[in-house]
Amino acid sequence: MDYFRVIWTVARKDLLIEMRTRERVAAMGSFVVLVGVLFNYSIDTAIVRPQEIAPGIIWMTIIFGGLLGMGRTFHLEEEDGAFSGVLQTPIPLDALYLGKTAANLVILSLVTVLIFIVFSVFFGLSFGSHPFVLLTVVFLALIGFVGLSTLFSAMSVRTTMGESLLPVLVFPLLIPMVIFGVSATSRLFAGRPVSEVTGSVRMLGAFAILSVAAGALLFRYVVEE
Amino acid sequence: MSQDRLRQTGVALAVLGTLGALLVLWMVFFWVPTERTMGIAQRIFYVHVPSAWIAFFAFGIVALCSAVYLWLKDERLDMAALAAAEGGMVFCTIMILTGPLWARVSWGTWWTWEPRLVLTLLLWFIYFSYFLVRNATENPEQGKRFAAVVGIIGVLDIPLIHISVTWMRSLHPEPVVLKPEGPSLDPEMLITLMVGLATATMLFLGLFLMRYTVECLKREVDQRQTGAQAAQGA
Numbered sequence: 001m002d003y004f005r006v007i008w009t010v011a012r013k014d015l016l017i018e019m020r021t022r023e024r025v026a027a028m029g030s031f032v033v034l035v036g037v038l039f040n041y042s043i044d045t046a047i048v049r050p051q052e053i054a055p056g057i058i059w060m061t062i063i064f065g066g067l068l069g070m071g072r073t074f075h076l077e078e079e080d081g082a083f084s085g086v087l088q089t090p091i092p093l094d095a096l097y098l099g100k101t102a103a104n105l106v107i108l109s110l111v112t113v114l115i116f117i118v119f120s121v122f123f124g125l126s127f128g129s130h131p132f133v134l135l136t137v138v139f140l141a142l143i144g145f146v147g148l149s150t151l152f153s154a155m156s157v158r159t160t161m162g163e164s165l166l167p168v169l170v171f172p173l174l175i176p177m178v179i180f181g182v183s184a185t186s187r188l189f190a191g192r193p194v195s196e197v198t199g200s201v202r203m204l205g206a207f208a209i210l211s212v213a214a215g216a217l218l219f220r221y222v223v224e225e
Numbered sequence: 226m227s228q229d230r231l232r233q234t235g236v237a238l239a240v241l242g243t244l245g246a247l248l249v250l251w252m253v254f255f256w257v258p259t260e261r262t263m264g265i266a267q268r269i270f271y272v273h274v275p276s277a278w279i280a281f282f283a284f285g286i287v288a289l290c291s292a293v294y295l296w297l298k299d300e301r302l303d304m305a306a307l308a309a310a311e312g313g314m315v316f317c318t319i320m321i322l323t324g325p326l327w328a329r330v331s332w333g334t335w336w337t338w339e340p341r342l343v344l345t346l347l348l349w350f351i352y353f354s355y356f357l358v359r360n361a362t363e364n365p366e367q368g369k370r371f372a373a374v375v376g377i378i379g380v381l382d383i384p385l386i387h388i389s390v391t392w393m394r395s396l397h398p399e400p401v402v403l404k405p406e407g408p409s410l411d412p413e414m415l416i417t418l419m420v421g422l423a424t425a426t427m428l429f430l431g432l433f434l435m436r437y438t439v440e441c442l443k444r445e446v447d448q449r450q451t452g453a454q455a456a457q458g459a
Contacts, residue, residue, distance in 0.1 A: 138416075155371050159361035168354045169375065172347040173382045176389040207385060214381055218374045221295050 010099025015041040024069040024178035050123040055185040070149035097219035128188040141181040147211030235434025245424030251400035257417045275425035276320040283313025288380035291373035340391045351379035412439035
């Protein structure tokens with residue numbers, strides 16, 4: 001089978017399951033809306049303006065909410081023992097990983113759009129005058145995040161600790177995403193010129209490439225029986 | 226080298242390392258001159274810096290052995306990675322404990338968001354998750370592979386983490402030994418540091434070899450047990 005067709009088939013299957021069950025999107029979606037509500041009460045608006053710390057909170061919400069859904073990437077297959085069937089098909093395992101990653105990226109992108117809508121409605125945020133740069137920043141960070149969390153969710157689902165292991169494994173590796181993501185979004189929100197964020201965009205690009213490449217390379221060692 | 230020889234070498238290195246540690250303590254307290262700006266607290270430098278070097282060096286061994294282990298599936302490489310990770314974790318912990326002690330006196334704060342501090346803390350957690358995944362699987366072979374993957378991703382991500390955290394302003398003393406224009410330390414300080422480094426290296430290698438032989442013995446016990454069970458069952 002053609003390499004890209006494998007990726008597409010795997011991604012399509014995952015998205016189809018998600019469309020029919022809506023399990024992960026429902027969990028992540030309600031999580032992020034409720035975080036918005038809790039966030040409102042977690043700061044004293046007489047002292048701190050929510051707009052000032054919103055970019056940081058947005059990224060933390062993406063990470064926590066994202067991990068909630070990403071941790072369940074392989075659950076269905078693992079429960080039914082279907083994954084051994086998948087492993088016996090003659091497809092390249094890195095294509096399987098890329099398909100899973102692509103499906104996760106689509107799901108997390110939807111949730112991220114919801115996060116931005118919710119936060120802008122709740123706190124009257126303005127996203128600055130460079131929507132495409134903002135989009136690039138967020139998208140690159142999401143690629144890196146999904147690349148790592150898909151790999152590690154394949155690992156955590158096979159451990160006795162399950163998803164509780166995921167934050168310990170993934171958080172230390174997310175520092176680049178948080179530092180450059182928050183720095184770029186804060187500047188864009190504040191209406192600073194694009195030249196101030198090009199460095200961050202480049203680093204987020206490196207982070208995305210590194211995560212997905214490492215994931216594609218190492219995935220086979222995680223899933224082999 | 227046979228297992229016995231490895232163990233003997235390990236013990237010998239550990240004994241030498243212990244003697245070296247006494248010598249370093251003597252040099253630190255009685256011999257080396259006091260640094261002008263940072264004062265007496267700077268003497269922790271001779272323990273702190275060698276530990277840091279060993280912690281990163283050990284992680285290099287972990288990643289290298291892990292990568293080759295995934296490739297060749299040789300048990301000995303996995304045991305070497307495990308032994309290096311345990312030794313590295315010891316020195317990483319020493320670095321994390323001695324750092325704040327020094328920082329409290331010379332910067333007036335236990336912790337600051339300084340690049341090298343953050344990097345060290347994250348390195349410690351990457352080591353920690355290395356052990357966590359290893360022991361969290363029902364099938365030990367799987368645990369070894371998972372740990373190897375963590376080791377490799379850790380070493381790939383460390384440069385990126387380093388670049389990211391240096392983005393912020395730095396408070397940590399700049400390197401005084403490993404820099405392009407050569408060491409800028411007082412000769413007596415440099416000698417003390419080198420003795421400290423030699424000591425830490427001997428201690429690490431001693432621990433590494435001893436841990437490696439223990440792991441060999443442990444696997445032998447496991448194999449004999451399964452062999453005995455199979456014989457009983459038959």
